[in-house]
Amino acid sequence: MGDIRLEDMLHVKLVTIDCAHARILSINDEHARALPGVREVVSAAGLPNPMPRFGPVYQDRPVLAVQETRFHGEPVAAVVADTEQAAEEAAALVEVCYEELPAVATIAAALDPSMPLVQDAELRTGPHAGTNLLCEWRFGWGDAEMPAADHVLDNTYTFPMVTHFAIEPHCFLAAPDHDGVIVWSAVQHPFVLQQVIARLLDMPLTKVRVHAPDPGGAFGGKQHAKYEPLLALLAVRLQCPVRLELTLSETFQAVRRTAFQIRLRSGFASDGTLRFQDAECNALVGAYADIAPRVVSKACYFMCGPYLVPTARIHARALLSHTPPATAFRGFGTPQVAWALESQMDEAARRLGIDRLEIRLKNLARAGEQFVPGDKPADGNWPQALRRAAAAIGWERPTAPGRGRGIAVGVKASATTGASYAIVRLHVDGSATVLAATSDMGQGARTVLAQVAAQELGVGVDQIRIVMGDTAIVPFDLQTSASRSVVFMGTAVLEACRDIHAKLQVMACEAFGLPPDSVQITPGMVRVPARKLTFAELLSEAFAGVHGEVIGVGSRRGERVGNHPLGGPPAFYEFSCTACEVEVDPETGEILIVKHISVADVGKALNPAQAHSQDEGAAVMGLGHSLMEHLILDERGRILNLGALDYRVPTTKDMPLEMHSLLVENGDGPGPYGSKGAGEGGLFGVAPAIASAVADATGAVIRELPLTPERIWEAVTQQAAANRTQRLPADT
Amino acid sequence: MTEMTETTVTFTVNGAVRTIKVFPRTTLLDALRWQVGLTGTKKCCAEGECGACTVLLDGRAVNSCLVLAVEVEDAAVVTVEGLATAGHLSSVQDAFLTEGAIQCGFCIPGMVMAAHALLAENSRPSEAEVREGLSGNLCRCAGYQRIVQAVLLAAADGATVER
Numbered sequence: 030m031g032d033i034r035l036e037d038m039l040h041v042k043l044v045t046i047d048c049a050h051a052r053i054l055s056i057n058d059e060h061a062r063a064l065p066g067v068r069e070v071v072s073a074a075g076l077p078n079p080m081p082r083f084g085p086v087y088q089d090r091p092v093l094a095v096q097e098t099r100f101h102g103e104p105v106a107a108v109v110a111d112t113e114q115a116a117e118e119a120a121a122l123v124e125v126c127y128e129e130l131p132a133v134a135t136i137a138a139a140l141d142p143s144m145p146l147v148q149d150a151e152l153r154t155g156p157h158a159g160t161n162l163l164c165e166w167r168f169g170w171g172d173a174e175m176p177a178a179d180h181v182l183d184n185t186y187t188f189p190m191v192t193h194f195a196i197e198p199h200c201f202l203a204a205p206d207h208d209g210v211i212v213w214s215a216v217q218h219p220f221v222l223q224q225v226i227a228r229l230l231d232m233p234l235t236k237v238r239v240h241a242p243d244p245g246g247a248f249g250g251k252q253h254a255k256y257e258p259l260l261a262l263l264a265v266r267l268q269c270p271v272r273l274e275l276t277l278s279e280t281f282q283a284v285r286r287t288a289f290q291i292r293l294r295s296g297f298a299s300d301g302t303l304r305f306q307d308a309e310c311n312a313l314v315g316a317y318a319d320i321a322p323r324v325v326s327k328a329c330y331f332m333c334g335p336y337l338v339p340t341a342r343i344h345a346r347a348l349l350s351h352t353p354p355a356t357a358f359r360g361f362g363t364p365q366v367a368w369a370l371e372s373q374m375d376e377a378a379r380r381l382g383i384d385r386l387e388i389r390l391k392n393l394a395r396a397g398e399q400f401v402p403g404d405k406p407a408d409g410n411w412p413q414a415l416r417r418a419a420a421a422i423g424w425e426r427p428t429a430p431g432r433g434r435g436i437a438v439g440v441k442a443s444a445t446t447g448a449s450y451a452i453v454r455l456h457v458d459g460s461a462t463v464l465a466a467t468s469d470m471g472q473g474a475r476t477v478l479a480q481v482a483a484q485e486l487g488v489g490v491d492q493i494r495i496v497m498g499d500t501a502i503v504p505f506d507l508q509t510s511a512s513r514s515v516v517f518m519g520t521a522v523l524e525a526c527r528d529i530h531a532k533l534q535v536m537a538c539e540a541f542g543l544p545p546d547s548v549q550i551t552p553g554m555v556r557v558p559a560r561k562l563t564f565a566e567l568l569s570e571a572f573a574g575v576h577g578e579v580i581g582v583g584s585r586r587g588e589r590v591g592n593h594p595l596g597g598p599p600a601f602y603e604f605s606c607t608a609c610e611v612e613v614d615p616e617t618g619e620i621l622i623v624k625h626i627s628v629a630d631v632g633k634a635l636n637p638a639q640a641h642s643q644d645e646g647a648a649v650m651g652l653g654h655s656l657m658e659h660l661i662l663d664e665r666g667r668i669l670n671l672g673a674l675d676y677r678v679p680t681t682k683d684m685p686l687e688m689h690s691l692l693v694e695n696g697d698g699p700g701p702y703g704s705k706g707a708g709e710g711g712l713f714g715v716a717p718a719i720a721s722a723v724a725d726a727t728g729a730v731i732r733e734l735p736l737t738p739e740r741i742w743e744a745v746t747q748q749a750a751a752n753r754t755q756r757l758p759a760d761t
Numbered sequence: 762m763t764e765m766t767e768t769t770v771t772f773t774v775n776g777a778v779r780t781i782k783v784f785p786r787t788t789l790l791d792a793l794r795w796q797v798g799l800t801g802t803k804k805c806c807a808e809g810e811c812g813a814c815t816v817l818l819d820g821r822a823v824n825s826c827l828v829l830a831v832e833v834e835d836a837a838v839v840t841v842e843g844l845a846t847a848g849h850l851s852s853v854q855d856a857f858l859t860e861g862a863i864q865c866g867f868c869i870p871g872m873v874m875a876a877h878a879l880l881a882e883n884s885r886p887s888e889a890e891v892r893e894g895l896s897g898n899l900c901r902c903a904g905y906q907r908i909v910q911a912v913l914l915a916a917a918d919g920a921t922v923e924r
Contacts, residue, residue: 032800114784196805196813196867196901245803245867246901277806471865471902638861642903646864649904673810673899681892681905688906 030200030215030242031274038202039068041263041273042116043104043256044123045282049666050132050145050351051098053105057124061108066115069267070123072106076262081229085221085253089152090317090354092229092259097130099147099316100353101667102282104256109263109271132351132666133161136290136311139348147316147349163318163347166326168594170402171305171340178296178304182376186369187733188716189659190288190313193358194678197245198280203260204270209236210261215244217252217468218508223500225254226261234500237261241498247470248650249357252510253319255283278671285660286358287324288313291332291369297377301388305340308332310366314347315354322347324355327442328362330401330594334370335411335440335604336392337400351666357510359650360441360712367439371717372732375435375724385721386419386436393438396697405598409630409705411438414693415606421626421689422608431615432623433725436608439713442599443706444517447507448586451521453482455529455579457572459553459565460492463522466506467497467514472708473639474514478522480635481701485526486564487553504582512706515635516600517585519701524583532579533567540571601698604630605710607648609685611722615749618742620656620723625685632698632705640707644690647711653679655716657735728752772833774799775843783830789823790814792830793840801841801870805899812898815871815878816840822878824897841870844877853877856915857908864902872898876912885916 058070073080073095080091094105106123110116131145138144139161150158157164202213209232216222219241227237244251256273263271275283290311296304310329314321329345374392378385393415394400394407415438419425422434452464463482467474479493486493496503506518530550537548537555549556555567562570568579590597608626613619627648634640657677661669670676690711696703716734724730729744767782774797781796790807793799793816802825805813809827816825817839844851850858853876863869872895879886879894886894891912892905900908 031804032794034795114786194899194901196811196865196899197803198805244865246865248901274804277808277811473864642861642864642907645904645906646902647904649906650901672808673806674808678899678901679905680896680899681909682896684892684905684909688904 030213030244031197033202033213033242035202035204035270038270038272039109039111039267040113040116041260041271042108042120043279044106044108044120044125045102045104046098046125046127047667048129049098049101049134050130051127052130053094053096053098054126054128056106058106060122060124061119064115064119064122066111067108067119068111069109069263070106070119071263081258083225083229083254083258084318085320086322087318089148090319092262099351100282102279102353103316107259109267129665134350134352134662134664134666136313136348139313139350147351161349163314163349164322165344165346166329167344168330169342175296175305175307175342176340179299180297180377180380181294182373182380183294184373184376184732185290185292186372188289188365188368189734190352191286191654191658192281192660192676193248193250193286194676195244195246195248195250198275198277199251199255199283200274201257201260202270202272203257203264205264205268206238209238210265211238211240212257212261213240213242214257215251216241217244217247217470217510219466219468219498219500220505221508222254222257226257229258230261230265238499238501241468243498244468244470247468248359249361249510250284251470252357252508277673281660281668281671281676282353284319284356285353287321287355287362287365289365291366293369293373295373295377297381299381301377301381301383301391303336303338303392306333306338308343310343310345312345312347313350313352313355315350315352317354319354319356321355324357324362327595328366331440331442332366332370333400334367335394335400335407335438337394337398352662359647360709361511363439363441364651364654364712364716367437367713368716368734371437371439371714372720375717375721376730386415386424389415389438408602409604409697410693410695411604411630414604414628414630417691417693418606418608418626418628421691422610422624424608428610428725431726432610432612433722433727434608434610435718435721435725436606437714437717437721438604438606439710441603441709441713442595443601443603444511444513444587445595445597445599446587446589447513447517448584449506449517449521450504450582450584451518451525452504453522453525453529453581455486455564455581457565457568457576457578459488459563461486461488462494462496464496464503465518465522466503467518468509469497470509472643473636474509474518476639477515477635478518481519481522482526485523485552486529512603512709513600515704515706516698516700519704520585521583523701525581528581528583529579532581533564536571536579537567540567601705603706603710605713607714607718609718609722611719611726613723613726613741613745615727615745618738618740618745620719620736620741622652622685622719623687625688626691627711628691628693629707629710630693630705631707632700633694633696633703634692635701635704637692640692641690643708644711645688647709648688648690648715649679649684651712651715652683654734655719655736656683657737659735768831770831770834772835773837775839785829785831787830788826789816789828789830789833789838790825793825799840799842803867803870812875813868813871815874815898817874817878820881822875841873844873851877852918853880853912853915856911856918860907860911860914862903862907862911868898868900872900872908876915879912880916888913
């Protein structure tokens, strides 16, 4: 995206202040405007009143801050200049007079009625409008009261804010296009962005063209609109192309992962059978909702994971705060709930003296069992995946001193509702162009969709061209998220190819004067009595002299289902297991991951190399939030570790000594050839598996992420002291 | 800063002599991307931590975001665009393809340049040495496993490395 430049393009720089929550008293742009090369300085005062707002759940995010800043880095103005340098220099000359206000930066603060409101009450409707509670959900089943249990565990687990850190920072470009606008943005959901821009500019969709180049990593952070609305407004106003490239620090301030604190009360029978789960889930979302409400509701609906629980009560709340908007992040809340749930399963195993693998196998749903009553049943052989992980890590073997093992599972509901359309154009030489709006952000959608088309049309993948990322050309696709593309877009491409088969059949009947049942179409081949033709041969005969092509259309829709809490049941479940062996240095608290096993149930790997690579990538990304990643905020809500110097992500030196990705392929998915979506699962169980391994090695239990050396050292030291105290009476 | 005058710098990029005008504050990264027009070198952190902008400067791997363009007078710079010869990818590039070591690809130019520099210094690195050698290059997609294997494969294939 950052490589795209247009002639006569102007450059935009955002003006920000160094605090999270502040009342904007005045903005003086006189000095900035006086700088040579500066074309425009815009703030809320210069934008339509009321301020245009947008967002996928609530339309609450303003184009620029209105009256107040509500998170560290929220722009109060934007400068447009001939060069990036001039824009940057002018942005520093914009004088913003403001009064800093107390910031809501923690869950406790968000729940404190004496703290300021993050969003004005008039912006919100509903019973919680005068509070920082954005929305809440209650899910559950079984008895109204929690049943009796032999053992009840009551623990609280926290998962902090982390940032996506795609290696390509956000970059946006917009240009006027006659009476419309063209927007370039490396987004996961180009058609959703098109709708946002069209609504804000009051244009029909046909006047808004979104180009979505392949994102340089996205991970959920490039789903929804950020500064594209600002750029589109500026491009139309100035009738000139405008470009904004965020720094990595600014990218950190654009969106981040939803932070969670989960109090889980779990009842178990003495034999390890789950009796109930009672969960209080508080999610700290940002100043504007983005897609976070959906992250919270979807993840918490599956709070009980892949286990059979007779009685469940889940209370989930999304709490507004003066922090960057929380959004989707690979796993969509599943790593957060799995951290709590799987850690609790380990706690139960220790308390009850049951093996950690056994307690999981005992409670795990078998294929066809409804683990959320009334919803889609388990659609895979999950015990098989778990046993493979255990076997690969050598679960039964004794560990060396100082070492421990952990094992954890996770399940994520895939896409529920939404539509994908594909068009396949079979050309006269038998090659084909596939129009599919999936964004290829590194997951390899382009390759897999080409494989599906090649398979169905009986040609090599080199004969297939995939066209993506242009809303003026490709048909509608709701989104590239929830590991949905293989199942949704893959099916749409498959159907489009089969539509071509049907059309070729009609064509062959007409060309050779045959009845339908005497023409048989197989991938790449047309069989008529006494003759076999390739698709290309049929087309050249049928089109003789006139030319043409055959166009197939396919779709896959997930329809809304009545009053389903999520809009509809998931198309499939993404199930994953992580097992690891770690060595803990009690002197420093550092962990060495000796071996890491990741098992993904993918139904059928359409491209095994890519499926393994996705799983490995997810596993290492999971090491990040498990061991080192967290956005550190001061009490004023300012992010202290903005950028790559102070925010650590895994490097080659943090890799496990040995890592293996294993795939379970039972052909039981709803996608082409029995496939399921994949690529997120490798994250789910990483944190609880490592924490479990640390506890196995040292006895120290940690319920707060990340598992930094400091935190481990402290826990191990305290545990050692407790052990000594306990031993004293016996020793003396 | 707008008062600053541009100066001329002459250096070799991928074997061709180039003379460009730059401001004193212009980084080699920005000069390569926008004055020379070689956008294969990528910009991420712009503070020398991520390695996405790695190029070879007189044979040494550098973060081009930390080098000022005016500093490279008479120097030889090799970018990812300069690795292929006569239409053939370098053995490191080939190995990355063979191992499927690429996902989004944004970090890959820097990774490949770092790998070239590593193999130029140590043609038979151990896995630990590869991990050490690439530790300045962040990848957020692929989890490094295949990238490390690709560099080991290139080494095993006897990569001839341009310096």
